[in-house]
Each structure stands twice: as structure tokens, then as C-alpha cells.
Amino acid sequence: MSSEQTPQGDGTGGKSTQEARMGEGVDDRFNSKLRDAFGTSPFILTKFDKFMNWVRGSSMFMLQFGIACCSIEMMHTYSVKHDLDRFHAGVPRASPRQADVIIIPGTIVSKFAPRMKRIYDQMPEPKFVIGMGSCTISGGPFQEGYNVIKGAEEVIPIDIHVPGCPPRPEALIYGVAKLQERIAHGETAPVTVKPYELEEFGDLERDELVQHLADQINEDDLVMRYDWTEQP
Amino acid sequence: MSLEKPVPDAPDEVGVTEDGLDYDALEELVSEHVIDRESHVNAEALVIRPDAVQDTLSALKEEAGFDHCSAVTAQEYEDRYESIYHLKKFDDPTQQLSVVVPANKDEPVSESAESVYRTADWHEREAYDLVGIEYDDHPDLRRILLPETWQGHPMGKDYNQNQPQVVPLREHVNPLAEDHSAGEDSDTMFVNIGPHHPATHGVLHVKTVLDGEQIADIDPDIGYLHRNEEQMCEQSTYRHQIMPYPDRWDYTPGGILNEWAYARAAESMADIEVPEYAQVLRTMSAELTRIAAHMLALGTFGLDVYGDFNAIFMYAVRDREAVQNILEDLTGQRLMFNYFRLGGVSWDVPEPREEFFEKIREFLDGLPEYIEEYHNLITENEIFQLRCIDTGILPPEVAKNYGATGPVLRGSGVDYDLRRDDPYGYYDELDWNVVTEDGCDNYSRVLVRMREVEESAKIIRQCVDLLEDWPEDDREIQANVPRTLRPEADKEVYEAVEGAKGELGIYMRSDGTDKPARFKIRSPCFSNLQTLPEMSEGEYIPDMVASLGSLDIVLGEVDR
CATH class of the missing domain: 3.30.460.80 (NADH:ubiquinone oxidoreductase Nqo5 subunit)
Known part of the structure; x- marks a missing residue:
């Protein structure tokens, strides 16, 4: 583009904005410091997997998912002051189909566990899970209750646990950063079939109640357990 | 007066x-x-x-x-x-x-x-x-908190907690199945809203039947956060172990207000007199949490009405951060304060006292300007008014019949506030007003919360003045309470305080041991949420979302 076609700016001494920005001499915009560090070749040689992992970790779409007390601190983490966006992870998506990280912020109870499993299943691969707070680790302060799932890992696999009741926003950010580190190194939690997963009815001890239920259920129908007190 | x-x-x-x-x-x-x-x-x-x-x-x-x-x-x-x-x-x-x-x-x-x-x-x-x-003669007697398929009644005496709860998969069929509840060729459509949905403020599940865009039938389904808090409290000792749980009922954070509900019931049961200085500290900290809770209600209402993570929400969080910083200085925690003890509070204001009071005053001085900002952003906004004025109507008689309390009831013009009507703490010594609005709509409920923030600020300012001038050798923060509390057997008490969402009551029965035999939480949100069908049947679905937002429910408190 020639200078005749551009309007004359006042503060640039007769040069166009573009010319002013380019500065004197040979255009060195492509010779960035990064480029210098790599040597003369304008290419970076890397493994595709490694590159993809770096990209995944650096652009995480979180699921906007609130359960209990921890979700309040999670909201604070997303918002002003703590601002998770600074760490490439600040775009909460309302739909699990658009998200690749789910933060589980709270207690999982019997009624919610299957719903959470469904949400997790709806997320596209690869997907990552951050467990926030003591309740997702073990059931936390409610562990001895009749209705609380003793840790979210009974339901879905978890990559990073952030302890606390609730964890401070700083702690959650640290957890997210750690997860990014792991993703960049290509590590994730092994996706195993967790005890929540459907199991054959025959696995349960056939006491009176189970027998009673077994009589009502046809053989091919799968079942789900709510109660995991005998699990390690 | x-x-x-x-x-x-x-x-x-x-x-x-x-x-x-x-x-x-x-x-x-x-x-x-x-x-x-x-x-x-x-x-x-x-x-x-x-x-x-x-x-x-x-x-x-x-x-x-x-x-x-x-x-x-x-x-x-x-x-x-x-x-x-x-x-x-x-x-x-x-x-x-x-x-x-x-x-x-x-x-x-x-x-x-x-x-x-x-x-x-x-x-x-x-x-x-x-x-x-x-x-x-109950119209619809079925399970409310536990899954339909649950075996047994967990608060009963012969319940075995270790029995497996087994559910066939067909109980969890795809919720998008076709609805023919109103006949094969009906025009209505069944839609599940929640339990994972940005507008339900947590894990509420609203079963709606739509006729076009209007709601023909609505049934809030709760229990997705039923954390057996009553059982937890029954397993804990009065003196220390119960107090952390109230923080987790209304976690917005109405924590200190909830602690007060338990403290009031237990003190009434064990006949404990709280020193006046501690009452002032309690009043001040409780009102600080009320501000934080109402700010969150406002911010999330902005989410419901305007959309995702917008300016209003960020403004509200900014102010909440200020309140949470103050509370952290006072209690050592941002959200789960665990600040009250039976007979007082856990500790005095942090040293240097002047600096702490200065911090509170600075926040209070800035508040009118912030509130002005909110009014510019929200209540004076034409779009907001279109969505909120005359939607979600809740007439006062209906609200009373449903046992609605707090800002929901006061937004319907009923003058009912336990801080004044059933005085506790230091409220009756201070100068403040009970806020009511007569609109009965979503707008009034939001307005009540915003005005209550101003009243809370008034109370806090008076408390700070009192604390500052309190003689140094008279700063008693806890009464003398026995290490283990064993109220006489068969004492029964029901006491309530004005929580952030309304009347938060505790019923306790003692059996002579150091743990309550029955601990029942009367949660304001539980009753308030019941009014949702009244407000939204026949209305448009976005109005239902606004009504739900203006009810300001916290699922932790609804389900307990």
C-alpha cells in the first residue's frame, strides 16, 4: 500500500499509521524474540499430540455447573478480582456439549448422582474434571449421612481434587493451573468404569431387600446403587 | 420510633x-x-x-x-x-x-x-x-426430598443406613421422552428445567408443562441437594459440633444468620444469657452477611433477567468481595464463618480495632454510591422494568397461606420481620426500618432486597459506633457456658430468627444427653419455593425464570 492513498496523519510526521508502526529499516515483524530463540528456521518442530495438549490446556471451556456452597466461591473465581479468565479458563458454557472441563462444586447426593453422570456423559471427549471441596473428595462434613455419595469419584473420574470447605478462589485457580499443567503433559485421569456404573443385579448380596427388589425387576434390566458404605 | x-x-x-x-x-x-x-x-x-x-x-x-x-x-x-x-x-x-x-x-x-x-x-x-x-386427606402425598424409589424412612428409628438403595435404570429414563400426560393429541409439551440449568440457582428441577410459551402446569422437584443436615445435627453435640453446619444451609453466605438461628434455639433451651457486647458483635456480623446475601441475590437475578455473566453480576461480586474481606478479618473465613458460640461469639474484633472499624466505615461510605449504580443499571432500566413489573404476582393473602417470609413476604406488602417483631440480639436498641413494598411482583421483591441492604448498612454503622466506644474492661464476648451441655430431658423448643431469606427456625428436643434427640430446620426457602406455582402458572416461561430468581432460593436451604 502506498502512502499517497492513505490520509496524512498529524502526529506521525507525514507517515501513515502503518509506516509509523513498521519503523525504520527492514520489516522485522516476523523476527520476533520467540523466533530468535528458535534460531533461523521460522518453523517449530513439535509433535502434533504435544501441540494439541498445549492448546487444550490453554483454552479450556468450563461448564457452568453449580451444586452447593463451593459454587459460590466458584462464581467468585470467575468474576472480578480473581478472574479465572486470566488463566485461559474463564468462559463458562451453559451446555455440557460445549464444555471440556467440569468443576464439581459441591456435595453429590443420591438423587443428583445420576444427573451428574448424565451431564458428564454429554460432554465431548477429551474431558477433564476438577473436584472442588471436601464433599467431592469424601462426602466432607456430610459423609456420615444417609443420602450423601461419599465422594464424586464414585460417579465420575476426577483429575484434580481441590480440598477445602470451601476452597478459597485462589486454591481453585491453583487447581485449574495444575490441571492445565497435567493436560499439557498429556496426563489425564484414566477413564475407568466407576462403581456408579451400571452393574448386574447379581453383584449385590442377596438379602431380603435385594431379593424383594430382584423379584420386581426383570433379569435384563440394569440397576444402579445409591449406597456405597461398603466401598473402600 | x-x-x-x-x-x-x-x-x-x-x-x-x-x-x-x-x-x-x-x-x-x-x-x-x-x-x-x-x-x-x-x-x-x-x-x-x-x-x-x-x-x-x-x-x-x-x-x-x-x-x-x-x-x-x-x-x-x-x-x-x-x-x-x-x-x-x-x-x-x-x-x-x-x-x-x-x-x-x-x-x-x-x-x-x-x-x-x-x-x-x-x-x-x-x-x-x-x-x-x-x-x-393429603392431596399429593409422595416423597419430596429423597428419590421416589427410596426404601424406608431415614429419620425413623428402625432405619438401617447401611442397607443398599437399589434403583432400576428405567427410573432414570431419558427426560426428553414425549409427554402425553394430557392425552395423546394434546398440544402441551413437557419440559424439564434443571436440575442442571443456569437459571435454577443450583440444582432445582422444575417440571413444567407448556402450552405454547405459557406455563400450564409447574411442579418444582427438590431434593437434589438433600444433605441430611438434620441427621448430622442430631449426631453432633450442642456445644461445638453443631455450629459449623448452619453455615452450610444458606451458603450465599447467610452463614452467620443461620448460626444465630441455632444459637438462639440452643440458648433458649439451655437458658444461656448472652453478654451485651457479644450481642452487638453478633448483630453487626449478621447484618454484614445479609448484605452479602442480598448482593448475590441481586447479581444472580441480573443473570436470570439479562443473561450470562454480565456487568450487574460483576458489580455485585465486587461488593461482595468487600464484605467478605471484612468478614474474613473478623471470623477468619470467607464463606463458612463458624463465628458464633453458644453464649457469645468466638472472638473479638481484630486488632488494631481502629483499622478494622475504618475498613467497615469505608465500605459503608461507598455503599450509597454503589446502590445508586445498581439503580441506574437495574431498577431504572426499561427492559428490566418490562420484565419485572407486574410479573410473578404474589398477593399477600396467598403468600401468608403458603408461609412465605422474608423479602418475598415483605415484597407483598406484609409487614413482618422477626428482627423487630420477635426481638433478639441488639436489634431493638437500634434505629432502623422494616422495608415493605406493595407491588407483590418481581420488581418489589428485588426492591425490598436493595432497600434492606441500606437498612443493614444503617444497623452496621450504629454497631460500629457502639463497639468503638465500648469500655475496654467490659468487652465480654462469651458467657460462661459449661463445657458439655446437657439440657434436661424432654425439653422442646422452637425458635426462629430473620435469616437472609426469611424466618429460619429451629426445633430441638432434648433427651438428657449432649446431643439433640430431634433437630428440625424450618427453612424459609422451602416455604418460599412453594409459592412458585402460584406465581407462574399461566405466565410466560421467562417470567417464571424471573419469579424464581426473585424468590432467591438457595437449594442448600431448601433441601437441607
């Missing part, structure tokens, strides 16, 4: 005398049904026959003026079941009466009170779900 309530012209309510309630006259009124009389710490209790619940309660409601059924507590004894209806008056909540309905141990059935107090609907469903009492 601003704290004086306009005197209701209560003419001829049975049992009202100059010095409190005349329980003999009340017993006389329903004498044909009464079989016994008990004495609870907060009020007298009439024991009535289980087949005369409706007659008794309607007589008490119509002729004695008990128009507020705050809670229904169910419990199991060795030899019987019992439902307790805690009655109050909206005009004067210090006038209380409990109605105890015993039920047969083998076949626990008693008459439902739903036709007298609409609010009893959910309360009795909860009693059925957790304790196992069946209510005759």
Missing part, C-alpha cells in the same frame, strides 16, 4: 390478653379435640386427636388468629409418632402455639392440615418422606 409496628386492630382473637396469650382460653376453644397439654420452652402445646387436625387448626386460624403455620415437625418416639404444627401470628409472632398430633406407632396416620394451611403440603410430604407418617 421507627421500630414500632403499626398496631393491628386485632379485635376479638381468642386468648389474646394484655400480658401474653391465655392458653386456657385457647384450650377451651378446641377443648373437644384436646387430649393433653404440654409445655414447650417457647410456647404451650395442645395435644389433639389425630383425626381432628383440620377442625382444630381451622378453629385456631379463624377464631384465634393463628394465620402462620411456620413448620411441621415430625418425629418418632419409642411408643408413638408425633407431628407438631408450630403456629404463629403474622401480626405478632411472639404469640405462639404448638399443636401436637400423636400417631399410632404401628400405623402412623394423622389428618392432613393442608386444607387449612396451604404450606402444610410440602411440610407434610417431607414428614412422610423422612419420618414415615402418613397424612390422611
